Amino acid sequence: MSDDSRPSPPAARAAARTAAVIPAAGRGVRLGPGAPKALRALGGTPMLIHAVRAMAASRAVSLVVVVAPPDGAAEVKSLLDAHALPERTDFLVVPGGQSRQESVKLGLDALPPGHDIVLVHDAARPLVPVDTVDAVIEAVREGAPAVVPALPLADTVKQVEPARTPGEPEPVVATPERALLRAVQTPQGFDRATLVRAHETVTGEVTDDAGMVEQLGLTVVAVPGHEEAFKVTRPLDLVLAEAVLARRRLNDGF
Numbered sequence: 370m371s372d373d374s375r376p377s378p379p380a381a382r383a384a385a386r387t388a389a390v391i392p393a394a395g396r397g398v399r400l401g402p403g404a405p406k407a408l409r410a411l412g413g414t415p416m417l418i419h420a421v422r423a424m425a426a427s428r429a430v431s432l433v434v435v436v437a438p439p440d441g442a443a444e445v446k447s448l449l450d451a452h453a454l455p456e457r458t459d460f461l462v463v464p465g466g467q468s469r470q471e472s473v474k475l476g477l478d479a480l481p482p483g484h485d486i487v488l489v490h491d492a493a494r495p496l497v498p499v500d501t502v503d504a505v506i507e508a509v510r511e512g513a514p515a516v517v518p519a520l521p522l523a524d525t526v527k528q529v530e531p532a533r534t535p536g537e538p539e540p541v542v543a544t545p546e547r548a549l550l551r552a553v554q555t556p557q558g559f560d561r562a563t564l565v566r567a568h569e570t571v572t573g574e575v576t577d578d579a580g581m582v583e584q585l586g587l588t589v590v591a592v593p594g595h596e597e598a599f600k601v602t603r604p605l606d607l608v609l610a611e612a613v614l615a616r617r618r619l620n621d622g623f
């Protein structure tokens with residue numbers, strides 16, 4: 370790339386190599402006490418390994434960068450060494466930061482040149498199917514600077530005035546039209562230069578990377594997400610994830 374601050378032209382992107390950054394440095398306090406969330410087992414295998422395999426399952430992904438808990442990079446490295454992973458994919462482990470945003474930035478900083486499409490994928494979404502990963506990459510290749518997998522909402526959403534004390538009644542201030550809303554998942558896909566620029570220029574807390582690209586004034590597009598790409602956040606999500614894995618084993622015969 371001659372100029373790191375400009376999106377690469379779509380023609381170049383069509384042939385671009387893809388890297389995936391997996392922020393896995395969170396503690397996962399909402400899941401209850403125990404090991405960092407990404408290191409907890411699902412079907413006997415750490416959640417992070419499932420997430421790494423989900424990214425490496427895409428033939429387009431040639432590098433996976435795992436952002437480990439700040440003091441856990443060595444542990445994560447040996448974890449990757451101990452599990453079977455595709456040989457055509459390279460793996461890197463870097464220590465993360467205090468916020469998800471900081472962890473993603475540290476992952477981006479570690480990317481070698483030559484990968485002009487970047488996916489950012491939560492370790493906490495271990496079961497995303499490869500078709501969803503490929504659909505995101507395809508939309509970036511076709512020219513979108515930022516792509517999110519998204520699903521329509523089952524619940525109606527209310528905007529409230531948050532209570533000062535948890536559990537207190539909260540006044541409802543608005544009801545956005547449900548048909549216009551989407552729940553956004555990962556992997557989110559980016560033209561690399563655009564994502565780097567977003568992380569260099571946007572300050573303030575954001576909950577996803579595409580939100581930073583929106584703040585640059587660029588158009589983010591949504592492609593269909595998948596119900597199995599849900600985020601493992603609370604104890605009940607672990608039960609659901611185990612059930613999805615059990616169903617896959619039955620269907621695949623292993």
Ligand code: C5P
Binds near residue numbers: 392470
């Ligand atoms: O906390 P939340 O579920 O939103 O975290 C989403 C992802 O960001 C998780 O995979 C988590 O490990 C990661 N994260 C991180 N560094 C932090 C906080 C969260 O890599 N400091």
